[in-house]
Amino acid sequence: MCLGIPGEIVALETDDLAWVEISGVRRQVSLACLLDEQTRAEDLLGQWVLVHVGFAMSLIDRDEAQRTLALLQEMQQMEQESENAAG
Amino acid sequence: MCLGIPGEIVALETDDLAWVEISGVRRQVSLACLLDEQTRAEDLLGQWVLVHVGFAMSLIDRDEAQRTLALLQEMQQMEQESENAAG
Amino acid sequence: MQLVDEFRDPALAQALLSRIDQLMTQTPLAEREVVRVMEVCGGHTHTIFRYGLDQLLPQGLELVHGPGCPVCVLPRACIDTAIAMAQQSDVILASFGDALRVPGSHKSLLQARAEGVDVRTVYSPLDALELARKHPEKEVVFLAIGFETTIPATAMTLIQAEQEGVDNFSMLARHISIIPTLQALLDDPELAVDAFIGPGHVSMVIGTAPYQFVSQRYQRPLVVSGFEPLDLLQSIHMVLEQLATGQPKVENQYARVVSEAGNAQACVAIHALFEPAQSSEWRGLGAIEGSGLQFRTAFSHFDAEQRFAAVLQSEPAATPEYACCGEVLRGSLKPRACPLFGRECTPEHPVGALMVSSEGACAACYQYRGDETP
Amino acid sequence: MQLVDEFRDPALAQALLSRIDQLMTQTPLAEREVVRVMEVCGGHTHTIFRYGLDQLLPQGLELVHGPGCPVCVLPRACIDTAIAMAQQSDVILASFGDALRVPGSHKSLLQARAEGVDVRTVYSPLDALELARKHPEKEVVFLAIGFETTIPATAMTLIQAEQEGVDNFSMLARHISIIPTLQALLDDPELAVDAFIGPGHVSMVIGTAPYQFVSQRYQRPLVVSGFEPLDLLQSIHMVLEQLATGQPKVENQYARVVSEAGNAQACVAIHALFEPAQSSEWRGLGAIEGSGLQFRTAFSHFDAEQRFAAVLQSEPAATPEYACCGEVLRGSLKPRACPLFGRECTPEHPVGALMVSSEGACAACYQYRGDETP
Amino acid sequence: MSQSSSRVTLAQGEGGLAARQLLESVFLSAFDCPELRQLEDQARASLAELSLLGDRLAFTTDSYVVDPIEFPGGDIGTLAVNGTLNDLAVGGAIPRFLSCGFILEEGLELELLRRITRSMAQAARAAGVAIVTGDTKVVPRGKADKVFINTSGIGIIPAGIQMAARQCEPGDVIIVSGTLGDHGAAIMQARGDLGLQVDIASDCQPLHELVQLMLTASRDIHAMRDATRGGLATVLSEMAGTAGVGFQLDEDALPIRAEVRGVCEILGLDPAYLANEGMLAAVLPESEADAVLAAMRRHPAGQDACLIGRVVDQWPGKVQVKSRFGGRRLLEPLTGAQLPRIC
Amino acid sequence: MSQSSSRVTLAQGEGGLAARQLLESVFLSAFDCPELRQLEDQARASLAELSLLGDRLAFTTDSYVVDPIEFPGGDIGTLAVNGTLNDLAVGGAIPRFLSCGFILEEGLELELLRRITRSMAQAARAAGVAIVTGDTKVVPRGKADKVFINTSGIGIIPAGIQMAARQCEPGDVIIVSGTLGDHGAAIMQARGDLGLQVDIASDCQPLHELVQLMLTASRDIHAMRDATRGGLATVLSEMAGTAGVGFQLDEDALPIRAEVRGVCEILGLDPAYLANEGMLAAVLPESEADAVLAAMRRHPAGQDACLIGRVVDQWPGKVQVKSRFGGRRLLEPLTGAQLPRIC
Ligand code: SF4
Ligand code: SF4
Ligand SMILES: [Mg+2]
Ligand SMILES: [Mg+2]
Ligand SMILES: [Mg+2]
Numbered sequence A, B: 001m002c003l004g005i006p007g008e009i010v011a012l013e014t015d016d017l018a019w020v021e022i023s024g025v026r027r028q029v030s031l032a033c034l035l036d037e038q039t040r041a042e043d044l045l046g047q048w049v050l051v052h053v054g055f056a057m058s059l060i061d062r063d064e065a066q067r068t069l070a071l072l073q074e075m076q077q078m079e080q081e082s083e084n085a086a087g
Numbered sequence C, D: 001m002q003l004v005d006e007f008r009d010p011a012l013a014q015a016l017l018s019r020i021d022q023l024m025t026q027t028p029l030a031e032r033e034v035v036r037v038m039e040v041c042g043g044h045t046h047t048i049f050r051y052g053l054d055q056l057l058p059q060g061l062e063l064v065h066g067p068g069c070p071v072c073v074l075p076r077a078c079i080d081t082a083i084a085m086a087q088q089s090d091v092i093l094a095s096f097g098d099a100l101r102v103p104g105s106h107k108s109l110l111q112a113r114a115e116g117v118d119v120r121t122v123y124s125p126l127d128a129l130e131l132a133r134k135h136p137e138k139e140v141v142f143l144a145i146g147f148e149t150t151i152p153a154t155a156m157t158l159i160q161a162e163q164e165g166v167d168n169f170s171m172l173a174r175h176i177s178i179i180p181t182l183q184a185l186l187d188d189p190e191l192a193v194d195a196f197i198g199p200g201h202v203s204m205v206i207g208t209a210p211y212q213f214v215s216q217r218y219q220r221p222l223v224v225s226g227f228e229p230l231d232l233l234q235s236i237h238m239v240l241e242q243l244a245t246g247q248p249k250v251e252n253q254y255a256r257v258v259s260e261a262g263n264a265q266a267c268v269a270i271h272a273l274f275e276p277a278q279s280s281e282w283r284g285l286g287a288i289e290g291s292g293l294q295f296r297t298a299f300s301h302f303d304a305e306q307r308f309a310a311v312l313q314s315e316p317a318a319t320p321e322y323a324c325c326g327e328v329l330r331g332s333l334k335p336r337a338c339p340l341f342g343r344e345c346t347p348e349h350p351v352g353a354l355m356v357s358s359e360g361a362c363a364a365c366y367q368y369r370g371d372e373t374p
Numbered sequence E, F: 001m002s003q004s005s006s007r008v009t010l011a012q013g014e015g016g017l018a019a020r021q022l023l024e025s026v027f028l029s030a031f032d033c034p035e036l037r038q039l040e041d042q043a044r045a046s047l048a049e050l051s052l053l054g055d056r057l058a059f060t061t062d063s064y065v066v067d068p069i070e071f072p073g074g075d076i077g078t079l080a081v082n083g084t085l086n087d088l089a090v091g092g093a094i095p096r097f098l099s100c101g102f103i104l105e106e107g108l109e110l111e112l113l114r115r116i117t118r119s120m121a122q123a124a125r126a127a128g129v130a131i132v133t134g135d136t137k138v139v140p141r142g143k144a145d146k147v148f149i150n151t152s153g154i155g156i157i158p159a160g161i162q163m164a165a166r167q168c169e170p171g172d173v174i175i176v177s178g179t180l181g182d183h184g185a186a187i188m189q190a191r192g193d194l195g196l197q198v199d200i201a202s203d204c205q206p207l208h209e210l211v212q213l214m215l216t217a218s219r220d221i222h223a224m225r226d227a228t229r230g231g232l233a234t235v236l237s238e239m240a241g242t243a244g245v246g247f248q249l250d251e252d253a254l255p256i257r258a259e260v261r262g263v264c265e266i267l268g269l270d271p272a273y274l275a276n277e278g279m280l281a282a283v284l285p286e287s288e289a290d291a292v293l294a295a296m297r298r299h300p301a302g303q304d305a306c307l308i309g310r311v312v313d314q315w316p317g318k319v320q321v322k323s324r325f326g327g328r329r330l331l332e333p334l335t336g337a338q339l340p341r342i343c
């Protein structure tokens, strides 16, 4: 459920509306779900967010993404090694 | 001004609406301008009327029509006679 | 068609034409350079051109096309007002087909429709009332035009609306009375008309009595005429006979339809709803005292101009009418003598209203005789 | 596409698949006849079929497609209600594209539109609010569906409508909460599922903490997962590892998007507008306590069901749901085992809602694997 | 339990399965022919076979937007077939192939669509032509008025036949194949908004057989037109304009049904401007007139054929009508739409 | 002072003077050619001259109802010319003549109509075809959506060329001439209601030159379709169904622009179902593929041509896509309209 898509906040329209770019496509999304006393729209410029039905629903942690991928790459290497060992 | 067309009242629809037939075409017309204490819709059935913008505006006196035509025919005869006399 | 075809018999027409020829070649008419007969009514103009009757009349007998077309005298400002009403969302504006092509200051109702307002053609004011019944969520405005022939239909429709309590129905009424109009014509020092063919269908409502002043005060013959070719030829013959004897009077060629008294019920209905307005402005005719009708106070709730008063305040003044139309309407200029005729002004793009209705002197002239050079 | 394409790498997938194979062929999992993993979320079902992941998994590892598609669980009666609202003149009914094809008792919203009601597809509830601003003369009703991923968008939209005072806007809200739904599934004695893949996007709102009961009370592993092929394969690997070690817990594969705490602002917005309804009826799932949301009294003026109460009184009872859908939703029947699958029930003419959204277990099965015989 | 609709849906215009099913269940079954059955993007026909019929291809198109869609004497479907056939026919062509493009409004009753396609199929079969290629679009409700149809037609003109308006010349006579304005009057009454009740049917019918009969009687026919929108007045004006000659009609010779005349008198319209959909006007040397008229009257579509006037060297480009009284009036091409008048 | 309108009026659809003036001021001036100038009811062409180009006539029709009327990369006019040309082109035909039927909504801006006709004239000139016959109807405001256009096309198929879907056979390969879904994505963004801003232009372009180049490279092309409504998935499904063979596509080989992919990811759509208006799919023996692809890439319309899959003897009538992971999924013809999804 819940089609969500990662995009980069590339511009601000108002204090709770931003332009998000996804693969060359821009759309306005509401930042309402990401703002609070500590977080103003300006702080989000350049960040990656998960977009759902016109709202930015979550910040994306790119380091976490890297960590996940690094884990998988490590796993792949181990597989290859064990394969080579076996083969 | 005032396109008017003779038609025959061939049927009654309500007590002030009638069907008038004009050269094979029927249309509903209001009898409102022809009715008074002495004249009810039934009395008009079979009569010829002059129709304008959906209202029967006048009864047509067919005898008068005949008299007009008779006068013209008489005139024509006289013309022919005088022509024959001249020719 | 009964009561129509009999009056289109060419042999009888031939006889009438000989009689007319004879009258014109005999004393005293032969002594006149030209005899001018005005057919007041556009319906007559239509028949004349449709059958080419004017081409059959002898030299020296000239037909002058009068102002009797309710569409032709409709002022630009009236169309502007109708458009302003139609532009209100929720308004359906209805009128007869002929009214839709009349040019306003900027556009006609048909052009306004193309731009998106809701304008409907109806055959009868009752059809407009039916629109109001069918669309209770809309405000239906009927642009009511016409001489006395049509006013009873307007009045009877309003009486019905009143009885049924249809309250989303109103009228922009621009009715015109024939008698003050004729009076104004006759008072015009430039009028060069020897006799009148009177309007048959107006007369079936008002009767023939109201025309007495024409013969009595202004010494012009007047014959109330039907609309078929024989009717018109006979009426022309009748006015010529009067001119020949020098005894102007009011005669009735159209006795099969018109009585001396007219239609009492119809007149009662008119007077129940309307009263003469002080002075009304007509296209080409200018202001004529008592020629227009206004709602009586008891029925002013049907007056679209009152209903939409707020909207209409901001109406810009209409651009002035083109001057030649007036001269043509008064019979002092032939349509072809207007410098716009057939050039800027055509039935497709009418400048003046006389080019709009096929009853209009200019339109009839163009439509049926467009090939002649002016 | 950044943050997407990296997670579609076939070489990495290959590595994960070998690991999965290994786990399945080793003790203790090799001893099981079958391991059943339910992906709760329709988005996962979609990815599985889109990339044919199920075809790549070893024998004995079976994916069970869960109820996590808000469209699939939408009851017929909700569609009937939406149509009844849309049939009011002046109403524009807006919803997401997927909702428009869901069959009601007699027709879907798309079919109702073909018959003349005003139904619009929007991408966001904000677009529905914009419709209301643009059409002040209309009443705009938004059919609001979705799990916790979508509810904050609904709530934020209502907060904005409230702030701007847009009063021609209301919602027919049929939101569903994931936790009570999971709870009901787990309480079902027929549930034959060994582990869960948890919904990534719901979890970005509610966090991972609320799932603890799954491992603690029901002893089932649960891994919150992203939606790309690598995400899913990794999550499957993670639940298998848990099953292998016999230590069920809640893990988070989708840490780049999901945090343990979730999105506080979003949760605040949900709770500001809505409160749990006592018991709600879902297609295929039956009544689940606390799974539905209702407007808090302070916001009940946005409740379309209250606004249209008069109209809805006369609503006929919906025809009952087809029984098989429920079994498929609970994972106890494979779509192809439904006697209607691919015959009476196709994506073109869905009988059950699972055939509507491409997230629906039956639709995904049909769309991406339609050629296989059952 | 499956909720398949009895109305046209937008999906049926999107290509794909729904479109395919509409195609199969409605169009293919009605219009079945080898070319259509191929389901290629284009129909194909042998040029050698076509060349057996004549030496020139004729190609024409018309869209049909008639309101109401069904009326006495036909419907939009019969109109769409016969109207395009007739535009081929009046060039002397033997019609062979029709294309058919539907624009449907979402929500259209499928049963109405079936009736229309049956009408088309029947009209095509009756005329011996095949509907060989087609297209269907569906637009959202309110974006079209139920159904619009375009048909394009291909025909073959036999060698030696050469009709063109520019060939009209003084001395020619003008004939019509039937009564004026039947279609226009039937539509006005079917629309219902004028409250008229009258027994008039549209004259919607194919004219190609009639034309071939005429051409058998005389190859020396100068020009032909079917009198459709704008009526006889408009097509004659066009021909007179193209040839730069005058047309003079005899008012009393114009064949008009009593009922059509009645409608016109009531509404203040001129039957010469009302549309026909199965009536043609031809211009030919006077010497050929008797033979051609005799041939026409043997065909049902030409029973009321008659001579209505002649080509003159006065008033170039104009059509004059001589009234029974000897006066004449001009018949200009239609100006604007004909609207019911009060004056 | 004369109040001639800058908008289309009903009168212009009634035949007569107003219609004539629209014809002359807008259509004739844009489409001028000898056949049109005759102003007969049908265009005429010599069969002998046509026979010099080939031995079969190809005939096709399409109506165009695109909304919005103007969009990046074209407008309804370029679409109406190229779309119909392409339906001729994919049969191997050399397009010769187009007909053109306009249905206009009362009140349409004349200036917009002029832009559209200029686009059509330009597209026709660029393609070397003539618009030889036409028709215009005007319907009351609210009864149509600005302008609908039907074009029908006639082309000639050179002797020896025989393409048909039923000829597809196992061992054949499938190639496309360009990227998927550009037109559909451009239209979605131009419509504006989804709030997307993206730099995508419709691929609207004529393909007949490309096809003739392909046929020069190899006469042994089995079948061809332009992937329009319903997208590549739908036309391939149709071909597979007609031939009774299976098509297997390689997902990673499908050429898709990043922006089109972006639009699809956002809205939950599949680019294989988005329309193109200048892209074709061809099925041909593997042995011919290199030569044909090389020829295609020399033409601007074929720059992105590539091989996307092959015909197999499994899954008759179905199109399968193999994902990069080795799993496969079915590509059914489009079911209903594609609507933006949330899940
Ligand atoms: S030609 Fe036109 S402007 Fe001149 S008088 Fe007649 S209506 Fe008026
Ligand atoms: S095939 Fe249809 S009826 Fe059967 S379970 Fe699936 S959705 Fe329900
Ligand atoms: Mg209005
Ligand atoms: Mg509604
Ligand atoms: Mg044509």
Ligand SMILES: [Mg+2]
Binding pocket: E086, E087, E225, E226, E227, E228, F041
């Ligand atoms: Mg024609």
Ligand SMILES: [Mg+2]
Binding pocket: E062, E083, E084, E087, E228
């Ligand atoms: Mg035609």
Ligand SMILES: [Mg+2]
Binding pocket: E134, E135, E136, F061, F062, F063
């Ligand atoms: Mg097509």
Ligand SMILES: [Mg+2]
Binding pocket: E041, E134, E135, F060, F061, F062, F087
């Ligand atoms: Mg086509």
Ligand SMILES: [Mg+2]
Binding pocket: E041, F086, F087, F225, F226, F227, F228
């Ligand atoms: Mg095609």
Ligand SMILES: [Mg+2]
Binding pocket: F062, F083, F084, F087, F228
């Ligand atoms: Mg096409």
Ligand SMILES: [Mg+2]
Binding pocket: E061, E062, E063, F134, F135, F136
């Ligand atoms: Mg035409």
